[in-house]
Amino acid sequence: MFLNTKAIKRFFRRGRPGPFTHGAKDSFILHTGNAILGGAEQFDYATTRGKIVFSVFAAALAIFVQEAFFNDLRIFGTKPNILLALLVLISMSSDGTFSMFLGLFSGLAVDISLGRYIGFYGLIYMYFCIITAAVVRPAFKGKMVFYISSGPVFITLYTLVEGFGARFLSLYASRAPVLYEDFFGHLLYRTLPSSLYTYVVYLALLVPVTYALGKLGRGRRKAIDFRG
Amino acid sequence: MNKRTQITLFALTVITILLVVSIVVSASPNGDFNALYRIAGTPVTLITNGFRKAATGISDWFSYVTSYNSVKAELEELREKNAEIPVLEDEKERLILETNELRRMLDFDDYSSDYNLLPAQIVAEDVTDWFNTFTVDRGVNDGVKRGATVIAPEGLVGIVTEEGLGSSKILTIVDEDNAFMCRVSRTNELVRVRGVSNEKMVYELRVDRLSSTTSVQVGDNIVTAESGGVFPQGVMVGTVKSVSIDRESGITTALVEPAVDLTLLSKVFIMIDR
Numbered sequence: 001m002f003l004n005t006k007a008i009k010r011f012f013r014r015g016r017p018g019p020f021t022h023g024a025k026d027s028f029i030l031h032t033g034n035a036i037l038g039g040a041e042q043f044d045y046a047t048t049r050g051k052i053v054f055s056v057f058a059a060a061l062a063i064f065v066q067e068a069f070f071n072d073l074r075i076f077g078t079k080p081n082i083l084l085a086l087l088v089l090i091s092m093s094s095d096g097t098f099s100m101f102l103g104l105f106s107g108l109a110v111d112i113s114l115g116r117y118i119g120f121y122g123l124i125y126m127y128f129c130i131i132t133a134a135v136v137r138p139a140f141k142g143k144m145v146f147y148i149s150s151g152p153v154f155i156t157l158y159t160l161v162e163g164f165g166a167r168f169l170s171l172y173a174s175r176a177p178v179l180y181e182d183f184f185g186h187l188l189y190r191t192l193p194s195s196l197y198t199y200v201v202y203l204a205l206l207v208p209v210t211y212a213l214g215k216l217g218r219g220r221r222k223a224i225d226f227r228g
Numbered sequence: 229m230n231k232r233t234q235i236t237l238f239a240l241t242v243i244t245i246l247l248v249v250s251i252v253v254s255a256s257p258n259g260d261f262n263a264l265y266r267i268a269g270t271p272v273t274l275i276t277n278g279f280r281k282a283a284t285g286i287s288d289w290f291s292y293v294t295s296y297n298s299v300k301a302e303l304e305e306l307r308e309k310n311a312e313i314p315v316l317e318d319e320k321e322r323l324i325l326e327t328n329e330l331r332r333m334l335d336f337d338d339y340s341s342d343y344n345l346l347p348a349q350i351v352a353e354d355v356t357d358w359f360n361t362f363t364v365d366r367g368v369n370d371g372v373k374r375g376a377t378v379i380a381p382e383g384l385v386g387i388v389t390e391e392g393l394g395s396s397k398i399l400t401i402v403d404e405d406n407a408f409m410c411r412v413s414r415t416n417e418l419v420r421v422r423g424v425s426n427e428k429m430v431y432e433l434r435v436d437r438l439s440s441t442t443s444v445q446v447g448d449n450i451v452t453a454e455s456g457g458v459f460p461q462g463v464m465v466g467t468v469k470s471v472s473i474d475r476e477s478g479i480t481t482a483l484v485e486p487a488v489d490l491t492l493l494s495k496v497f498i499m500i501d502r
Contacts, residue, residue, distance in 0.1 A: 063272075063276075063355075064275055064276050064279045065279065066355060067276040067279065067280065067351070067352040067353065068276060068279035068280040068282070068283045069279075069283050071352075071353045074491060076429075077357075077429040077491060078429065079357070081355060081356060083355065096236070097236050100236070100240065104243060109272070110355055112264055112265060112269065112272075113265075113269050113272035113273070113352070113363075114272070114352050114353075114354060114355060114361075114363060115354065115355070115359065115361075116254075116354070116359040116361050116389075116397075116399075117251050117254045117255050117359070118250045118251070118253075118254040118264065119246075119247035119248070119249075119250035119251040119254065120251055121355070122247050123244065123247040123248070123251065126243070126244075126247075130240075162356060162358070163358070163427070166356075166358035166359065167425070167427065169251070169255055170404050170405075170425065172255060173255035173256070173405070176404045176425060178425075180425075180427060181425050181427060182427070182428065185427070185428045186427040186428055189428040189429055189430075190427060190428055190429050194356075
């Protein structure tokens with residue numbers, strides 16, 4: 001069942017905590033997340049056939065949807081990266097090896113069909129997925145608040161690394177005179193807006209993707225534990 | 229460290245080396261992965277095109293539903309304009325004949341007489357906008373060749389860098405890899421124009437070989453020159469939006485705003501040799 005009625009009842013019985021409530025146990029986000037995601041179980045990192053099929057299909061769909069819709073949804077010239085948002089979510093809920101291959105093949109698909117340098121996106125998506133999975137697995141333990149709060153960190157770091165890689169390649173291959181003409185301008189006008197926009201997409205995908213991955217996990221799963 | 233981890237680390241190292249080699253090869257001037265693109269690029273482009281058409285169809289359907297009255301008014305207006313078409317057709321024929329006659333008399337030849345313009349739809353863009361490329365739905369089967377010039381009604385767009393069976397990749401003029409010779413329309417001065425880093429999401433060109441006695445000024449139009457060797461002569465490139473002199477070196481540079489707004493582009497023309 002998508003809505004966990006018990007969690008909703010518990011949420012209302014305890015009363016909605018105010019914005020200055022201390023302690024993760026009673027925070028508004030945790031209880032709301034618990035109520036909305038009640039049907040999902042704690043994230044199971046093990047790779048199952050269902051997870052593989054879902055992830056590959058979702059990544060392919062993300063590439064096509066990105067090209068069909070998101071190029072036209074620019075705000076101040078910036079567009080979100082739906083594939084990146086999806087890869088962060090899947091890597092957070094999967095083991096390192098699977099994340100590595102998903103990042104590699106998603107990146108290569110982008111490189112071959114839409115990119116300019118074969119291997120560029122393959123390399124950075126692969127390492128990005130490995131690092132995300134490696135950091136999240138021991139630290140997060142399926143806690144909703146970490147998934148919400150760490151999203152901007154991962155996405156901004158990725159955008160910075162991608163920008164550096166792209167500029168480095170320009171310097172090496174395209175006769176660019178300098179690495180950055182204006183690094184802080186680059187940060188302000190490109191990295192941060194792009195990261196913020198991608199984070200909005202990440203938040204929109206958070207519930208459906210984690211719900212699906214939770215359902216597709218292996219064996220008997222524990223009840224969700226969103227309490228800090 | 230267990231055996232599984234060792235195998236994973238070994239695979240990671242091998243894949244990393246292969247990817248780095250692949251990047252270096254594809255970034256070098258002689259690097260060629262076009263065969264790979266021909267196999268993999270076309271199906272992706274076809275599917276993307278299908279998604280895009282579906283998205284456009286849905287969007288159009290909603291716009292018809294929500295703007296019925298304005299569509300009706302537009303229909304009436306178009307009916308009235310249609311009535312004028314036969315007269316305009318006659319006028320167009322007359323002007324074409326007159327233009328050709330004048331060109332023949334002046335022995336004047338421009339790019340439009342040497343090329344067929346193949347219309348193409350943009351079906352995909354670089355995911356992150358870093359590499360100033362996009363993909364169109366025309367390829368080898370339509371006669372597209374690598375190095376073909378791509379234009380829009382407003383002016384120059386870029387060049388074909390990879391051609392698949394039913395799709396091609398275009399590198400736009402604002403990329404730093406593009407440097408080509410142009411002329412200032414007003415003074416006929418020969419200048420070199422090149423793309424500028426888009427690290428701040430600004431798409432512009434730089435004129436970086438201006439002589440110390442240059443008279444280039446803001447508002448001047450820049451067109452491709454005959455000596456560039458990359459693009460045909462006389463295609464509109466853009467308009468000078470600022471001119472600056474470096475006090476230390478004394479070098480004058482100008483920034484050019486492209487005639488074509490590359491962020492709003494959806495259709496282009498590929499110039500095919502006749």
